[in-house]
Each structure stands twice: as structure tokens, then as C-alpha cells.
Amino acid sequence: MANEHSSHYVAHQFDDLEQQKEAGTLGMWTFLATEILFFGGMFMAYFVYRFSYPDAFAAASHYMDILLGGINTGVLLVSSLTMALAVHAAQEGKRKQIILFLIITMVFGVTFLVIKGFEYHHKYVEHLVPGWNFEYKGPNAGKAEIYFILYFVMTGFHALHLIIGIGVLSVIAMMTARGNFTKEYYSPVEVSGLYWHFIDIVWIFLYPLLYLIHVHK
């Protein structure tokens, strides 16, 4: 019977756990569609200016540290793996494993932010922060400035998402520790996993577009 809730996890508006779980997952996918378009606006600007000023963008991107960026890409990919493993553990109802993998994931997330912090610091030292201390030596200073604005805005919003992601995961880890999840009910773990993977995907695009422009030159 619809109104009889099959367990205390089911919120009043749902008929059963399955409906609740499906609603949660679909809600997250809907939200991610929104996020795609949010970052999409910045990518749009990026493509327009890269199309208009290819040389300035190539020259400016040579100030990027390919190695650090590459390491960071690896770091995020690993964190995605461990996130997937955390969900896997949740499916099997292994509470300790969930917490372990969540913590590893967060550690990698923090690692990413630390490395990013070093990169930002470098840019600051090299006087490449637009609106703060921007002094660009090469030709096309204005257009390079656009590149750096985009760089900071895009990676900045990405980092902000990562910070939120770490916050969400720590709440999930706490809930896991409190025993809120079981083999049957773990949809918050899964849903926050989706969010985490999305952050990873954004970086998968940011890395080649911002760091790897005509490296050969």
C-alpha cells in the first residue's frame, strides 16, 4: 500500500525507497546539466577569444606549468577512482571501506587544491594576476590578460566546486560513520559521487585547453 512507508528512510512524499532513490539520482543529473551550462558559459568565452587571438593565447599559455597541471590531472583521476570504489563499497554495505575510500578521495582533493595553490602563487610572483598585479612582458599584453582572466575564473570556479565537493564528502563520511547507510539505502553516497566525478570531468577539459596550447612552439 502506497502510504505505508516501508522503512523509516523514506520521506513522506515518496511511496517507497526505490522511488526516493530514483528521484535523488535524477535530481543530481538535472543539477549536473545545470552545471554543464554554468561552466559552458566560460568555455564559450574561451573559445571565442582563442579563435580570435590564437597567438596571444598560445604565448600566454606557455606560462603554465605543464608538469604541475599534469600531476593535478592524475590526482583528480585517482580521486575519481577512489570515489567510484567508495560507491562500490556502499553497494556491498561495507561501512569501513566507504569511510576509508571517502577519506582517500578527500585527501586527493586537498592535494589538488594545494598544488593549485602553488600554481596560483607562482602566477602572483610572476605578476600575472589580472586586476591585481598584471605586468606582461611579451607582445599582445591585453589579449594575454584575457587569457589569464579566463584562467583564473575557470580554475577558480573549478576549485570552488572542489571545495564544496570535499565538504559534501565529509558530511557523507560522517553519516556513514553514524550508520545512516545500509546495503539497501546508500543513495546519498552515490549521488555525491556523481557530483565528484563531474568536477573531475570539468578538469579533464580545462587541462588541455589551458595548459597544452601549442606547447611545441
Next chain:
Amino acid sequence: MNGHVVSRKVYYFIFAALMVLLILTISMAYFDLGPFNVIIALVIAIIKATLVILYFMHVRYGSRVTWVFVSAGFFWLIIMFTLTMSDFVTRFSF
């Protein structure tokens, strides 16, 4: 019913593929392929993103609705890109 349980091996395999692609995209950037540099970089990025979406995010085992929602986001992105670029690539002066 629970979500589809994927064997851990699949995750490790996908992860390995992602790392290979990462190395590939970095090394390709050192060759001068003219306009193909961007195209290759984007294609590799799209492959990587697709792997993450299909396997890590379980879309491969998801319902049709999930597929539609995932595609919708990217489809709208393409609308934005193509129509905006249609302005910037055809700005000739008469």
C-alpha cells in the same frame, strides 16, 4: 532494487585507460599538427569524459531517462557554441 554493481576490475581498467589517455594528450601537444592540435586534445578529452560518465558514473547501466538528461546538457552546450561561433566566424566587412 539496487544500482548495478560493477566489478572493481572494471574501475581499475577504466582508470588505467584514463591515465594512458592523459599521457597521450600531453605528448601530442609537443608535436606541431597545426589546427589538429586542438582537435586531438578535444577528442581525447571527450573520450576521457565519456569513460568517466559511462563507467564511474554508471550511466552505461542507467535508465533511458538518465541517458537523455546527460545528453541534454551537452546538446545545449553545442547549441550555444555553434550559434555563437556562427557570428564570430562570419564577420566579414563589406
Next chain:
Amino acid sequence: MFNIPLFPTEASTTASRVDLLFFALMGIIVFFTALIFVGVIFFSIRYRQGSRASRKGATSENLKLELVWTIIPLCITMGIFAWASKLYFDMHVPPRDAMDIYVVGKQWMWYIQHPEGNREIDELHVPLGKPVRLILTSQDVIHDFFIPAFRVKQDVIPGRYTTEWFEATKVGEYHLFCAQYCGTGHAQMVGKVIVMQPWEYEQWLSGKSSTGATMSSSGEQLFTQFGCVTCHKSDNTGRGPSLIGLFGQKVKLQTGQTVVADMDYIRESILDPTAKVVATYQPVMPTFKNQIDQAQLMQLIEYVKSLGKQQTASKGK
């Protein structure tokens, strides 16, 4: 006293073409609006509650009908589209013999220069029956050069040149409006367009607003004043390329690409010289961004243009 205008004057060759299209559209609007209004009113009276009109045979599905009222509007609009596109295109391609007049918009006035050297503010004198191309740019925000009687309008953008052309067909004074919101004085950024007989126009050119120096000669003066001549020597011995014959030609760049030396290119070369560096030259030209204002820039361009006309074929890039 109550003389209410209902329709604007037609004072350019474009105006009548635009109006014709507008009337066609009005016909469509009136037809469909009448159709819907009559339909709604007639049905709701005839089939009001309690009326004895027969309701036999009512259906709520009729695919044929749906197709009809999908396809008919589609055909109508596509017809309009074809007609409109042709006209829009013509409105953007000035005739070859059009004379150029330069316009700078700034908060909140229009600064206008004629190639003959006459300058005016918030007024534009043009001859009757001669195509005129306006070259527009802005010193600050986006403005818009709107002459209702000519049915022309074009945004005036900082950092770029846009153009707008018309051929006046009626002597008189017409409104000039800034149609893009640009701040406090937006509504005061208005003026007059004065259409004169060609001989009157000639007279006006040599009249009191004349400065004696044409735009290109002012440009030449600036060319010396800013030291351009030290590098751009006519015999190609300076550090920079000779500018003779440059305008309208293809230029080969260091990167291997070629670009056409149009106004936007000259402008960029002066304000941001390192953006497009000419092949075989060093990027040593300094930027003149903070020294030259928009009006002077136009004079320089007019000068470079005049060099282009001097001996177009002599330069083999």
C-alpha cells in the same frame, strides 16, 4: 495644435523598401488577428451556455487541420524571410561610389568629420541623392546612430568600426537619435541630419565649418607629429614598412597568415602593433593607445587610405 503624426517621413532609398515590407507584415498581422478575434468572439457567442446551436459532430482531433495551420504560417514566414534577407543584405553593402563620413560617438555627443575636413557636432550635413557611408566608432560605451526618416540604425561600438549607409531622397532636417542606452545623457544624445542639394552641400563644405585642412592632410600632420615618418618612410628605408599602396591590399604576417589591410587592421596596427606583425619586420613599433584619440585615429586612417589610392600597384607584398 493636435497634429498627431502617424507615420514617419520616407527620406531615403531604403525607407520605401522597408515600409513596403512593413505594410506586407501589417497585412499578415491584421489578417491573423482578425481571424483569431472573430473566431473567439463568434464561437463563444454562438456556443454560449444555453444557446441552441447544434453541437453535433464535435471532435477534438484533426490531424489535417493541424498540418494546415502549421504549414501555412511556415510558408508565409519563410517567404517573408527571403524577402527580408535580401533587403537586409542590401542595407549592409554600400554602393562602391559611396562617400565616407566619419562618426565618433562619446558620452553624450556625436563628433562628425567629413573627409574634406569639416567637423560638426550633433549635426550631420549630407548631399541629396548621393550614397553616404558612415564609419562609426565609439570612445566609451556602445551607442547607436539612428535616423528614423532613413530607416537606418547601427550600433556604435568601442574598439571596432561599424558602417551604415543611406542615400537621402528628400531635402530637409531629420531627427538623429542615439538608440542604444549609454547612460545619463542618452536622451540628450540627439541631433539633426540635414539633407541639402548637392551644390548647397558643396557650398556648406567650403563654408564656416571648414577648417581648411582635409582629414587626410590632418592625418599627414599627425603622421609627422607622432613620429610615424621616422620609421615609415616612403622609400621603404625605415624600420617599418612603407605604407604607400597599403590600404586594401593583402598583408603577409610573421605567422604566415595573410590579412587584408582594412580600417580595423590599420587601427589595430596603431593601437596594438604587436598583435599582427608584418612578415620580415621586427615588432618594434610602440603602441599609441594612450596618445591618440578616436578622431585623430580616423584622420590617420584617412591619410593611410589616401596613400593607398596614390599608387596602388607599386607595392608588391
Next chain:
Amino acid sequence: MEASESTDHVNYLNNGYGVKSWLLTTDHKRIAILYLISITIFFMIGGFFALVIRLTLLSPEGTLVSADTYNKMFTMHGITMIFFFLIPSIPAVFGNFLVPMMIGARDLAFPKINLLSWYVYIVGGMFTLTAMVMGGVDTGWTFYTPFSSGYSHTNVVPTVIGVFILGFSSILTGLNFIVTIHKMRAPGLTWFRLPLFIWAHYATSVIQILGTPVIAITLALVGFERIAGVGIFDPNIGGDPILFQHLFWFYSHPAVYIMVLPAMGVVSEVVTCFSRRKLFGYRQMAFASMAIAVFGFLVWGHHMFVSGQSVYAGMAFSALSFLVAIPSAVKVFNWTATLYKGTIRFQTPVLYAFGFIGLFTIGGLTGIVLATLPVDVHVHDTYFVIAHFHYIMVGGAVMGYMAALHFWWPKMTGKLYSEGWSKLAALILFVGFNLTFFPQFILGYLGMPRRYHIYPPEFQVLNVLSTAGASILGLGYIIPFFYLMWSLRKGKTAGDNPWNAKGLEWLTSSPPPTFNFEKTPIVNEEAYAYTDGVFEEDVAGG
């Protein structure tokens, strides 16, 4: 007869009275009421600005307010009316109230997020109101760069922060609707049995989800540009102000369909109910809603025909704009056809619905004029555009909102309002509206630019007419306020289904109980299955 406060059943209204029981509620119906109150306040603020605008335009010298004040007036009028009134109007009030009920659910999928979105709305509203109180903004609701980012001396930053925040309220509402409609329909309620109101809200939500984030990031970039002093739209360093316009209109054109689609949904409900007829072409109507939502994203460049965008892009956008008109045409024709052989009762909601159909047609067809490239070159940024969109937004969407308010008021409050007064108000609104905005079409073609507080004297007569109309219009909006308030205290008890309408929301009591239905309804018929003697075949057949 004094109708006493009916206490015979526990409903969402009398289920707790304290302030807390309202401000912490997760009941979609109470949240709808919270929205109703908030958007009414914003409508009054926006209407106040409109009155100042119209009074200033009485004389060509515009002596009432200074240039700067006038610029702030139309900017804040546009911002409040669009972002804080019309976009949330039907979805956040009636969508919130009705979507769960129409599909037989107990609540939306995420009730807490629903409450959160109201708070987000309020926080966004507070930022914008603060900006207004501190001295206002003068960029126009379109925030065009580089004026907004570098030249305006007003409170642009708090305003864009306000609109940025507000965007998330809109996104969350859309998200909630989408998930709810997908996952929480009652047994038997298949997609093609859904009322068109639901289809309309689904289509609207798609736009909110996919469009709103773009304006959020765009306005964030403008905010950064102002704070940091440099930005990617800055022409001084090679930035392109036209890119801003692309990003802005990528959202803001589809946003006009956020405003009109829900109103179309309302009209479908009302027209069927008061003509006792199944909707003509149900499937085409449903597809048309979705088509508008998708094609609506392909046409934004029609706001930029004279902006310096490429000529070819202009042509593409023009062709696509004509295409998007086709599904709207299908809708108008189907409503009209629904009346054919119906049994029409003239009650207030249907009067507003007819008003919608007529005025939307005029507004939409003048949209066709604007989509016609060379004509738009002439009328762009003149009063012709102002008239076009007020015809659709005030004549169309606000009429739709009024129709909804009068149709579901008995359901929401359990009370009936005065038919006489409400018909009078509808008539006054219709007359006042046309008097206000019709002269503006003429003004526009004559060439009077918008956003002008002074104008050449020959335009005065038409402007005076318009202002006269606006005062009648203002009166028309004040009357409903009074009789609706009156109905709360003294109105007759409505009964569960005063209009004898179909639809699940009419099956439950008025006002509905907290979880909407005693028992989850089971649906076994199509939408709008009105059978009272209209369909001779139906009666004969069964």
C-alpha cells in the same frame, strides 16, 4: 450570510498558525502562498516604477524626475518585473501549488529544497532591494557592457549579485518540478494523460535548468569586471562587448518563454473547463510546449540585429525566430478550435484567458515584425519593441496569471470572490491595457527611442494617451486586491469543485489537506474528459 471559518476539516491553512509554522514549512502549498505574497510585493514595487515612468513621459521635457532618476526607474522596473515578478509568478505560485496535486502526489520530490528556493529568492531580492534603496542602478535590465562594467556609477555589483542568487532559486524550482513530474505521477497517469499545465511547467523547467546557469555566470563575470577593474568584455584589452550580449540573450530570450509557457498552460486548463470541451489537438499542444522550449534556445541573436553581429548570423537567427513562432501559432489555433461546439460559460477566469489569447496574438505577431531583419533595423530599441513585449508579458503572461489567480483562488482559500467586481476589473484591465500600449506601436514606428525621458514634442499626444491608459491599468490592478482580500473574510465557501472542473486538484477538498489527498488517486481517463453533453458521439457511445 456570514461564512464562518470552516473547521470541519484540517487543511494546509489551519494546520498550524504560528509564524514558524509558515517560515519553516515544507508544504508546497504553503510555500506557494509565501511566493504569492512576495511576488505581489515586487509587482507593486515594479508597478510603482512604471507609474513614475509614465508620469515623466507626460511632458516632452520630462521635468518630473532627473535623467539619472529616470534611467534608474526603467532599469529597476525591468529588473523587478522580469526577475522578481514574472519569472517566478506562475511557476513558483501556481506551479508549486498545483504540480503535485495535478499529478496526485503528496508533495514535490524535494520539499526542503523547495523551501530553500524561496529563501534563496528572498535573499536575492534583499540584495537587489538594498541596491535600489542605496541609490538604485541605471544599466537597463539588459546590463550591457561596457556601460555596466566600466561606466555606470550606480550599484551594479549588489544588483548582479541579487540576480545571480535569484537564478539559483529559479534553477531549484525547475529541478524540483522535473524530478517530480518524472517520478511521482499517480498510478495510471501516463505522459499523455497529463494536463497541459504540467506539460507547460515541464517545458518551462527545462529552460530554467539549462538557461539560468548561463546568465548566472555572465553576470558573475560582469561583477568581477567591476570589482577587479579588468574583464573579458573590456574592449580596451581586446574583449568583445558583443560576446556579453550573446551570453546574456542565450538565457534571456528563452526566459521569455519561462514567462509565457506557464501562462499558456493556465489558458489550456481554463478554456477547456469553461467550454466544457476536451482540448482540441491535445498531443500537438504538448509537443508545441516542448518545441517552444527547445527552439526557444536557437533564436537569441534576434536581439542583436543591429549590434554589429555578423550579417549571416543575423539571417540565421531571423529564420530560426520565424520557426519558433510556429508552435505558438499551433497553440493559438487549437484554443480557438476548442471553443467550436463547446458550451461556453462566461466567468472571470475565462475572460482573462480570452484576453490572453487575443493580446498574445497581437504581441506575438508583432514579434514576427521584429524578427524581420530590415524592419527590426528601424524599430529596434524604439517603443515598438516596448509595445511588443508588454503585449506579450502584460497582455499575455499577466493576464494568464490573473486567470490562474481567479481560477484556483477558491481551491487555495476555500472562498469565492465577487463575480461582478472581478468581471469589472477584467474589463478595466483590458481597456486600460490597450490604451496604454497600443499608441506605443505608433510611437515606435515613428522612431521614438526607448529609455528616453525627454522626446521631441510631436510625440506628446500619443504619450499622454499612453499615460492615461496606464492610470486605468493601475486602477484595474488595485480592484482585485480588494475583492480578493474581502473574499478571505466574507466570501462564500467555495466547495471542492466550484467550476465543476476536471483535474485531480479538484478531487480533494478546498483548501486541500496537508498531504493533498486522503488516498492516492488512480487515474484512468485522459485529461479534460468533460462529458456534459458536448460530445454527441461520446454520449451515444457510452
